[in-house]
Amino acid sequence: MSTKEVEKKSNGGNPFQRLNQQLADIAPGLDPIIMTIGEPRHEPPSYVVEVLEENKDGFRKYPAIRGTDEFRAAIGKWLTNRFNLSEDLDPDKSIIPLNGSREGLVFGCICARDYLQKDSKPAVILPNPFYHSYGAGAHIAGADEILLPEPADGVLPDLDAIDPSLLDRTVAFYFASPANPQGTVAPMEYWQKLIKLARKHNFMLFADECYSEIYRQTPPTGILEAAQSIDGTLKNVVTFNSLSKRSNLPGARCGFAAGDPDFIQFFANFRNLAAPQVPMPIQALAVRAFGDEEHVIENRRLYNEKYDAAEEMLSPLFGPVRKDGGFFLWLDVSRWGSSTLVAEKLWREVGVKALPGSYIASDMPDGSNPGENYIRLALVGTLESSKESFRRILDSLE
Ligand SMILES: Cc1ncc(COP(=O)(O)O)c(C=O)c1O
Structure with missing residues (x-):
């Protein structure tokens, strides 16, 4: 296989590399504003270096896979406070550190297959659009990938419409709340319904809650509190979260x-x-950061400022753009063409790099793509650069 062919094969699933290839020969119309990757750019907490320095001897040792006692206790305390959990959460049995939620979401899928040992071909259910690593999990687990789109932007999928025989062979069901890219947040009743299905059909429900602290007004309900509210246990549910x-x-x-x-x-x-x-030393940093809400409150304030600006500037053209959770705008651009064409236009005319929705969604069996009408903008830059990007988008599209 030639280098080009290898690149093409392996980049097919990575939306950012696909976009880079699409825009490679197009010069940006203005100084670029990059709004593609959901990589936070607000300041990390001030004590990062101090904690690493204090704990640097830890780099001399292989860490235990279950993490330090302090790590599990700190996460247990944070989860209990944040989600009003009962004393039944035993950190030593119910918590494990990960190298970011991504690798856990992928490895978890293989484990779900082996843990559940279902007789028929395993299936994995994932939202569509979705975070690309869920697809990697399903792929590595050798499972059928079943896509579950939102029926309309901000409307959660109808769980009653899922075929029970499909749920019987499901090993993992990925569900993100707040969702990336749509920012939709699942309420308590929805979680409870999903958890009851997981228990009835015995599949692992993987809640991707890495945006749980990035919300506008109301803290999103978490899967663990929903599970405990049913029968006090955490059976069939796992939440994934991180410092990211x-x-x-x-x-x-x-x-x-x-x-x-x-x-x-x-x-x-x-x-x-x-x-x-x-x-x-990284676990020690997590202990400190999960014990500190101050920087998280400031983080939310900064995102909320940007959503306020987006609402004021963009809603006359797009309608309401504010999202309950997460830090993305998910704009319906179908009036101006497909998501890829509009992303190209914004880059060429005004230097705004937006992610085409179709690159983070898969084609449904009927050929439709639920991301086709949308672009995703990550509000990770400064308030000023965000406002500048909104002005430019309006210049280009109005
Ligand atoms: C929806 C979603 N899940 C998981 C992740 C992975 O995050 P991390 O591995 O940094 O925790 C991301 C990162 O962008 C994401 O957007």
């Missing part, structure tokens, strides 16, 4: 999975053979 969005530390690669103690034990055994452990 909450604390603006995507480069620390530190997160956790928490939930069903039996599954977490199975996951830990598998990870002990296959996955990297989290360095202890």
Whole structure:
């Protein structure tokens, strides 16, 4: 295979590389404003270096796969406070550190397949559009990938419409709240319904909650509190979260999975053979950051300022653009053409790099693509650069 062919094959699933290839020969119309990757750019907490320095001896040791006692206790305390959990959450049994939520979301899928040992061909259900790693999980697990689109922007999928025989062979069901890219937040009743399905059909429900702390007004309900509200247990549910969005530390690669103690034990055994452990100084940083809400409050304030500006400037053209959670704008641009054409136009005319919605969604069996009408803009830059991008988008499209 030639280098070009290898590149083409391996980049097919990465939306950012696909976009770079699409725009490679097009000069930006103005100084570029990059709004594609959801990589936080607000300041991380002030104590990062101090904590790493204090704990640097930890780099001399291989860390335990289950993490330090302090790490599990700190995450347990944070989860309990944030989601009003009962004392039943045992951090030593229900929590495991991850190198960011992404690797856990992928490895978790293989574990769900092996843990559940279903007789028929495994299926994995994922939202559409979706975070590309869910697809990688389904692929590596050798499972059928079943796509579940929102019926309309901001409207959660109809769970009653899912074929029960499909749920019977499902091993993992990915669900993000707040959703990326739409920012939709699942209310308590929706979570409860989904958890009851997971238990009835015995599949693992993987809640991607890495945007749980990036919300406008109301803290999103979490899967663990919904699970406990049904019968006090965490059976069949796992939440994935990390320092990346909450604390603006995507480069620390530190997160956790928490939930069903039996599954977490199975996951830990598998990870002990296959996955990297989290360095202890990084775990110490997580202990400090999950014990500190101040920087998270400031983080939300900065995002909310940008949503206020977006609402004021863009809603005359697009209608309401504010989202309940997350830090993306998800704009319907179908009046001006397909998502790829509009992304190209914005780059060529005004230097705004937006992600075509179709690159983070898959084609449905009927050929439609639920991201086709949208572009995604990550509001990770400054307020000023965000406003500048809105002005330019209006110049280009109005
Ligand atoms: C929806 C979603 N899930 C998971 C991740 C992975 O985040 P991390 O591995 O940094 O925790 C991201 C990162 O952009 C994301 O957008």
